[in-house]
Amino acid sequence: MNLPTTFFGWVAFITEKYGVAFLKGAGTSVYLAVLGTLLGCIIGFLAGTVRTVPLTKEDNLFKRVGMNIVWAIIRFYVWVFRGTPMMVQAMVIFYGAAAIFGVHFQPLMAGLLVVSINTGAYMCETVRGGIQSIDPGQIEGAKAIGMSHGRTMLSVVVPQAFRNITPQIGNYLVSNIKDTSVLSVITVNELFYSARSAAGVYFKYFEVFFVVSCIYLVLTTLANALLHLVERRMNGPRDYELADPASIPELKAIAAESDREKAEMQKEAVR
Amino acid sequence: MSGQTVQERRSVAPGGDEMSPALRELWQREPILKVRHLQKNFGTHVVLRDIDFTVHQGEVVCVIGASGSGKSTLLRCINRLEIPSGGEIYYHGELAGGDGFDWNRYRAKVGMVFQSFNLFANQTVLENCMAGPRYVLKKGKQESRELALRYLYKVGMVPYIDAKPAQLSGGQLQRVAIARALAMKPDVLLFDEPTSALDPEMVGEVLGVMKQLAHEGMTMVVVTHEMEFAREVSDRTVFMLDGFIAEDDTPEVIFGNPRNPKTREFLSRFMHRL
Numbered sequence: 001m002n003l004p005t006t007f008f009g010w011v012a013f014i015t016e017k018y019g020v021a022f023l024k025g026a027g028t029s030v031y032l033a034v035l036g037t038l039l040g041c042i043i044g045f046l047a048g049t050v051r052t053v054p055l056t057k058e059d060n061l062f063k064r065v066g067m068n069i070v071w072a073i074i075r076f077y078v079w080v081f082r083g084t085p086m087m088v089q090a091m092v093i094f095y096g097a098a099a100i101f102g103v104h105f106q107p108l109m110a111g112l113l114v115v116s117i118n119t120g121a122y123m124c125e126t127v128r129g130g131i132q133s134i135d136p137g138q139i140e141g142a143k144a145i146g147m148s149h150g151r152t153m154l155s156v157v158v159p160q161a162f163r164n165i166t167p168q169i170g171n172y173l174v175s176n177i178k179d180t181s182v183l184s185v186i187t188v189n190e191l192f193y194s195a196r197s198a199a200g201v202y203f204k205y206f207e208v209f210f211v212v213s214c215i216y217l218v219l220t221t222l223a224n225a226l227l228h229l230v231e232r233r234m235n236g237p238r239d240y241e242l243a244d245p246a247s248i249p250e251l252k253a254i255a256a257e258s259d260r261e262k263a264e265m266q267k268e269a270v271r
Numbered sequence: 272m273s274g275q276t277v278q279e280r281r282s283v284a285p286g287g288d289e290m291s292p293a294l295r296e297l298w299q300r301e302p303i304l305k306v307r308h309l310q311k312n313f314g315t316h317v318v319l320r321d322i323d324f325t326v327h328q329g330e331v332v333c334v335i336g337a338s339g340s341g342k343s344t345l346l347r348c349i350n351r352l353e354i355p356s357g358g359e360i361y362y363h364g365e366l367a368g369g370d371g372f373d374w375n376r377y378r379a380k381v382g383m384v385f386q387s388f389n390l391f392a393n394q395t396v397l398e399n400c401m402a403g404p405r406y407v408l409k410k411g412k413q414e415s416r417e418l419a420l421r422y423l424y425k426v427g428m429v430p431y432i433d434a435k436p437a438q439l440s441g442g443q444l445q446r447v448a449i450a451r452a453l454a455m456k457p458d459v460l461l462f463d464e465p466t467s468a469l470d471p472e473m474v475g476e477v478l479g480v481m482k483q484l485a486h487e488g489m490t491m492v493v494v495t496h497e498m499e500f501a502r503e504v505s506d507r508t509v510f511m512l513d514g515f516i517a518e519d520d521t522p523e524v525i526f527g528n529p530r531n532p533k534t535r536e537f538l539s540r541f542m543h544r545l
Contacts, residue, residue: 056354140352141389141448145403145455146379155402159393240434251429254421265486 003202010207018198018208025194026215028108032183032190033176033223036115041169043116044123045162047074049153051124052131074124081121087182090114094186111183111190119172126168130161163234170227174220191215293521297506300327302364303459303490304349304381309358311344318344320514322358326459326492331485333501333522334494336511337537342494343386345511346461349492350383363458379407382457386464388444390436396423396447397432403455415454422450426480442473446480459490466497498541502526510534 004013015022051074055067081089094110097103105113134157142152181192191212199208245251290298302325309322318341326332334342347353349360351367351374360367362377390399400419404410410418423429426446436444445465452460462481466474478500485491485504495501501508501522508525510518510533518531529535 058354135389135392137385137387137389138391141385141391142402143352144350144378144383144385144389145451146375146377146407147402148375151406155406156391156393163393236435240431240438242430243432245429248420248429248432250417250420251424254417254424258424261487 007207010202010204011211014198014202014204014208014211018194018211021194021198022191022212022215025189025191026219028188028190029177029180029192030219032108032111032115032180032188033173036112036180037119037169037173037176039112039116040119040123040172043120044127045158047077047120047124048127048131049158050074051128053149077117078121078124081118082125085182086114086118086179087185089118090183090186107183107186107188110186111180111188114183115176115180119176122172123169126165127161130165130168131157133164134160166227166231166234170224170231173227174223177219177223178216291521291524293523294507297327297330298325300329302327303362304492305361305364306345306349307359307361309345309348309360310356311341311348311353312356318514319348319355322514322516324509324516324519326490329488329490330507331489331491331493331505332507332509333505334492334509334511335496335498335501335525335537336517340511341514342511343463346383346463346492346494350378350381350461352383375407379403379455380458382452382455382460384445384448384452384460384462384465386467388436388441388448388468390444390448390451392436394435395432396428396434396436396439399436399447400451400454403451408455418454418456419450422453423447425453425483426450440473441469442476445469445473445477449477449480449484453484459492460484462491462493462495464494464496466495496541498526498538510537512537 004010050070053067055064090111093114094105094107097105097110131153138156138160139152142156147156180188180190183190184193184196187193195208195212199205304324304326306322306324309319309324310317311319322341322345324345334345336342344353348355362381365372367377368374390396391402394402397416397419400423401412401415404415404418405412408415420429420432423432426449428443428446428450431439431443431447436447439447449460449465465481466477469477474497478497481491481493481500482504493501493505503522505522507519508522509516510525510529510531512533518525518529518534520530524530525534526538529538
């Protein structure tokens with residue numbers, strides 16, 4: 001078998017020989033990044049929303065103590081997972097679960113777990129900031145019509161906070177696409193892992209990782225473009241159509257009733 | 272300020288010989304809100320010193336006074352957006368905050384319109400007005416929609432039901448905010464300087480809607496700097512000064528022949544500026 005002699009010859013050779021393996025690895029990376037970011041968002045939104053529940057002196061002791069315990073747990077979680085490298089977390093969870101609890105994770109599942117809770121820890125603080133940055137008037141407007149705190153969060157505050165932190169969620173997704181590479185330490189067969197295996201065969205590290213960096217770039221560029229699209233969609237249309245009163249069926253009865261009331265008031269005024 | 276006792280600075284409590292027949296008629300109506308000895312301080316800064324204030328059925332009460340006299344804080348305390356430091360509020364005779372009192376149900380019946388509109392930025396005009404009936408009064412979707420449309424029709428905002436708040440002018444926003452409050456079918460509507468954030472040419476459209484409501488018998492408390500509106504529309508005008516109610520009487524008395532020299536002083540300064 002003739003081996004290539006030039007750099008680009010090697011690149012072409014490796015691409016041909018390991019392209020499928022790399023794409024599979026890239027698929028795993030994307031799977032971990034997308035699902036991990038999604039689960040991380042869910043964790044982050046739950047934790048971040050709970051962190052912003054207001055407590056007043058008037059709340060009963062049970063609620064006050066309970067909330068403070070929950071907050072302490074969340075703070076501890078954020079402290080640990082923002083304070084240690086994801087690579088180390090992967091090792092601790094993968095080998096720790098086996099050693100202490102006798103739970104033998106599939107590497108892929110352990111990887112997903114690590115990405116999710118790591119993203120969740122960052123998201124918690126992002127969501128908290130997002131919620132706190134919403135104009136307090138929005139909450140007052142909801143309070144003034146008697147909305148509960150939970151309903152206010154669900155229909156008014158969190159949707160607005162979500163829109164505001166979408167760029168940040170995009171950052172986490174792009175980071176996660178790249179950072180899933182650290183999961184190779186627990187033998188998750190993602191892009192970096194498959195590249196290292198390939199590089200070892202011919203000792204062509206530069207050429208292999210040149211190809212792989214191109215794949216990473218394509219992935220992150222696609223992710224960015226997608227996020228940009230999502231953001232534009234979320235902004236909604238800049239224009240709105242004036243509603244034609246004739247197209248609103250309920251309006252006829254309302255107008256008739258209003259006219260009747262007005263006529264009655266006028267009659268009364270005359271009297 | 273120093274040297275005067277609390278008693279001197281407060282107006283004579285309504286009642287007794289001094290009440291004009293018009294005022295007496297108002298005070299014989301059923302009270303919806305009764306505020307007793309209300310106090311509010313932010314740290315050492317005392318905003319409301321001792322407020323006695325009653326709102327009767329079908330009454331339009333305008334609250335006037337200099338900036339910092341506590342007008343807005345009074346409204347915000349009534350609607351519990353601020354927690355009072357002392358005193359009581361009675362709603363239809365029931366002590367607000369007593370056993371089994373539901374603040375959210377109370378707020379659903381005591382509506383509020385803000386200076387800064389506070390419409391939900393993520394929702395359309397129609398959704399803004401449907402939110403209360405739907406999520407607070409737990410009405411069905413269609414019924415909420417009809418309620419919202421009814422009051423949007425009243426304020427002339429039906430064509431804009433699909434617009435988002437960011438796409439509307441100040442006057443339009445405030446009319447929607449009024450419709451949102453009305454869709455709750457409140458017992459009383461509190462207006463916190465509803466025209467202060469508006470461009471001059473938009474003040475009229477909002478005051479017009481408020482006038483119409485007043486004529487229809489809506490119970491309203493209006494904190495305002497629009498003296499013309501207070502004089503024309505209100506049944507009672509309340510003058511606040513340094514956290515007290517300095518005078519509480521018919522607009523004819525307040526604007527024509529105020530008993531408290533401080534009222535006269537404030538109004539002469541204010542009217543001079545107009």
